[in-house]
Amino acid sequence: MQQAMHKRKIRARLRGLLIAVLSLLWGLSATVQGAPTSAMPAELTEQALRYLHGEGVGPDVDRAVVYLCSAARKGHGPAAFELGWLYLQGRGVSRDEDLAAAWLRESARLGEKPPARLMKSLKSRKKTSLACVASNGADLRKLSARRAEFMLAINELAPKYDLDPALVLEVVRMESNFDPRARSHKGALGLMQLIPSTARRFGVEDPLDPIQNLRGGMAYLRWLVKRFDGDLELALAGYNAGEAAVERHGGIPPYAETQAYVGRILKRYGKPDADGLI
Numbered sequence: 001m002q003q004a005m006h007k008r009k010i011r012a013r014l015r016g017l018l019i020a021v022l023s024l025l026w027g028l029s030a031t032v033q034g035a036p037t038s039a040m041p042a043e044l045t046e047q048a049l050r051y052l053h054g055e056g057v058g059p060d061v062d063r064a065v066v067y068l069c070s071a072a073r074k075g076h077g078p079a080a081f082e083l084g085w086l087y088l089q090g091r092g093v094s095r096d097e098d099l100a101a102a103w104l105r106e107s108a109r110l111g112e113k114p115p116a117r118l119m120k121s122l123k124s125r126k127k128t129s130l131a132c133v134a135s136n137g138a139d140l141r142k143l144s145a146r147r148a149e150f151m152l153a154i155n156e157l158a159p160k161y162d163l164d165p166a167l168v169l170e171v172v173r174m175e176s177n178f179d180p181r182a183r184s185h186k187g188a189l190g191l192m193q194l195i196p197s198t199a200r201r202f203g204v205e206d207p208l209d210p211i212q213n214l215r216g217g218m219a220y221l222r223w224l225v226k227r228f229d230g231d232l233e234l235a236l237a238g239y240n241a242g243e244a245a246v247e248r249h250g251g252i253p254p255y256a257e258t259q260a261y262v263g264r265i266l267k268r269y270g271k272p273d274a275d276g277l278i
Contacts, residue, residue: 041076044068044152048082052091061092062134063155069132069140070152072103077110083132084114088122093135101125147178150191153214161218163225167232168218170265171239175217180210192217236262 048067051060065086071079084103087096101122104114132140140148151169158165175193176182188195190213199207202223204216221239228234228246237252238245240261245253252262 041071041074041079044071044074045076045079045082048079052082052086059092061086062136065093065132065134065140066148066152066155070148072106072130072132073148075110077107077112080104080107080110081112081114087133093133094137096133097122098125098128099131099133102128102130106130150178150180150210150214153211157211157214157218161222163218163222164269167265167269168214168221170269171217171221171236172214173268174261174265180213181208189213190217192220194220232266233262236265 044067048064048071049055050057051064051067053059065083068079068083068086072083080103084100084107086093086100087103088100089095104119104122108114108119130141134140150172154168154172155165158168172178172191175188176191178191180191182191182193183189184193186195189199189207191210192213194202194204194207194213194216196207198220199213199216202216202219204212207213207216221235224235224238224243225232227243228238233252234246237258241253241255241258245255245258252259
């Protein structure tokens, strides 16, 4: 038992070290400051290209798709062109000439001028709906625009708290299913379901403000990870039941809700599905 716990802690520390290194790289390269949802389309496209080409950050095609999709939603022609080129090449995502042609036509509609020779070669492709397809085949455009913005915000903010965005996405999904107005019977509020005392503790003035809520929730989660020496299971248990309960029981408390909470988040974190793209 103790040996297994020791191994988990070692793995957690190694993961924490990796996240810290990636976060440092992000800090050197990020250009979007303040609230991520206010980013200009050109900045989103620029950040996407960094992830596509691994410029200052680890290559990550799914994050690139998130940024490009958001920029294209805002009517940015270059983002639409990059999506078309991505699906034409099939680099990290499934190659789809029909989808590529759709995005290239969209880029032309938005003022871009794709090479005439390329457009001629794709002229015979059947018309299909625009889609932002990630590496697992999920279409981001099926998400509401607001939900996509929250996903983008989490990707911007999480590294600043030395947290993996994928983990934060699963916590937000579990806590509120991305509803910024969510309220629990215990008085928890917002995306990360902050109770008033936790909100005050981490400097959140308005828990129903999505960005404030995310910042406060991430600050608390980061604090828990540090308190429990990088053990994600204990940190998540603390987020659900409180750190005092974890310490009192010497591990995950024997509460059905907390045990299910930790298990579901870690399962989805390891194997993200249609919405857990990043």
